[in-house]
Amino acid sequence: MKSLDHPVPPGGTIGIVGGGQLGRMLALAAARLGLQTCIYNDTPDAPAFQVTQQAMDAPYDDLEMLAGFAEVCDAVTFEFENLPAHAIAHLAERVPVRPGAHALAMTQDRLTEKTFVEKLGLKTAPFFDVTSADQAREAFAKLNGRGILKTRRFGYDGKGQAKVMSADEAVKAFERFKSAPSILEGFVDFSCEVSVVAARGADGAFAAFDPPENIHEHHILRRSSVPSRLSGAQVEDAKLIAKKIADALDYVGVLAVELFVGRDGALLVNEIAPRVHNSGHWTIEACACSQFEQHIRAVAGWPLGDPSRHADAVMENIIGAEADAWESLAKGGALHLYGKKEARPGRKMGHVTRLKGKQP
Ligand code: AMP
Numbered sequence: 001m002k003s004l005d006h007p008v009p010p011g012g013t014i015g016i017v018g019g020g021q022l023g024r025m026l027a028l029a030a031a032r033l034g035l036q037t038c039i040y041n042d043t044p045d046a047p048a049f050q051v052t053q054q055a056m057d058a059p060y061d062d063l064e065m066l067a068g069f070a071e072v073c074d075a076v077t078f079e080f081e082n083l084p085a086h087a088i089a090h091l092a093e094r095v096p097v098r099p100g101a102h103a104l105a106m107t108q109d110r111l112t113e114k115t116f117v118e119k120l121g122l123k124t125a126p127f128f129d130v131t132s133a134d135q136a137r138e139a140f141a142k143l144n145g146r147g148i149l150k151t152r153r154f155g156y157d158g159k160g161q162a163k164v165m166s167a168d169e170a171v172k173a174f175e176r177f178k179s180a181p182s183i184l185e186g187f188v189d190f191s192c193e194v195s196v197v198a199a200r201g202a203d204g205a206f207a208a209f210d211p212p213e214n215i216h217e218h219h220i221l222r223r224s225s226v227p228s229r230l231s232g233a234q235v236e237d238a239k240l241i242a243k244k245i246a247d248a249l250d251y252v253g254v255l256a257v258e259l260f261v262g263r264d265g266a267l268l269v270n271e272i273a274p275r276v277h278n279s280g281h282w283t284i285e286a287c288a289c290s291q292f293e294q295h296i297r298a299v300a301g302w303p304l305g306d307p308s309r310h311a312d313a314v315m316e317n318i319i320g321a322e323a324d325a326w327e328s329l330a331k332g333g334a335l336h337l338y339g340k341k342e343a344r345p346g347r348k349m350g351h352v353t354r355l356k357g358k359q360p
Helices: 021-032 047-051 063-072 085-092 101-108 110-119 133-141 167-176 232-248 291-300 320-329
Strands: 013-017 036-041 054-057 075-078 127-130 147-151 161-164 182-186 190-200 206-208 213-217 220-226 253-262 267-273 313-319 334-337 348-355
Touching: 013 021, 013 063, 013 291, 021 036, 021 047, 021 291, 036 047, 036 063, 047 054, 054 063, 063 085, 075 291, 085 101, 101 110, 101 267, 110 127, 110 182, 110 267, 127 133, 133 147, 133 167, 133 182, 147 167, 161 167, 190 213, 190 232, 190 291, 206 232, 232 253, 232 267, 253 291, 313 320, 320 334, 320 348
Parallel strands: 013 036, 013 075, 036 054
Antiparallel strands: 127 182, 147 161, 147 182, 190 206, 190 253, 213 220, 220 313, 253 267, 313 348, 334 348
């Protein structure tokens, strides 16, 4: 087992599991710091493969390939959190894995995650465990007429989620999810959604970016804007929520905490993402140190960078066929295209960040 008593020096290799756009932007940030990357992805056409020195294309539960991956890396991290637990354990026996197996396990499952958040004394929407049609019915009766059924695992961008307005609908949604273990959540009539993207270093140092306000369309993030409409006190509270979570998980790396802002101003934790996050892309242009650099710094055991924001910013995702308009998009701000060949509906193809008052 390799140890990380010292920071990974320039020239060292950071392993990244997952080769999508997050892996790609992590690899670019690592390169700027003089670090190499090895990207592990289960298909050969990964966007991150285009920008890395080393790439491995193998299934996520191929233990032999994972051992080979651990061999060439000084530290390993993730761009997505749904790796099977035994595969994470296999990696963690061989190479430092940041964030660790515990943080990943805690956030892979909505029930464990929400229970953990509640135990920390933080607010969430009311939620109930649903493992049978009867439980779906009973849980719905405890809500005030509206809920969202969510599968406990493997949901993203609205997949594995259904809004339900009656006990019958809750049962039907549960059956549509093939009786996968789920939670039924009370529907939150929020005034807006924000997220805190923050980092915790190997030495316990903590640094949060300004929380952006996030607009979703069809369950996919459309736009993140900073500053949000939060008051100064709410911004501090939001950052403290992220710190509490990161400290309790003994977290190393960047994490994102998605929050609902209630009509009474309360901050409710919706979800924790144990990785860099779409709502933090604007940090590349608007902050001294981006979320991607910050994550690489933490994983490599380097001191955290300065998260302060030097401009107002709006980040917009480019989804599906919208990427065909790349020429006009290139005129309007900092354009990022992820190198994906096929523009399927709902697929994130790139994003553009516009700084207020000036163009990067
Ligand atoms: P999630 O996958 O849990 O992040 O949910 C995706 C999006 O669905 C959120 O960003 C909200 O816009 C919406 N949503 C999820 N849960 C709730 C809830 N309990 N009440 C209202 N809207 C929700």
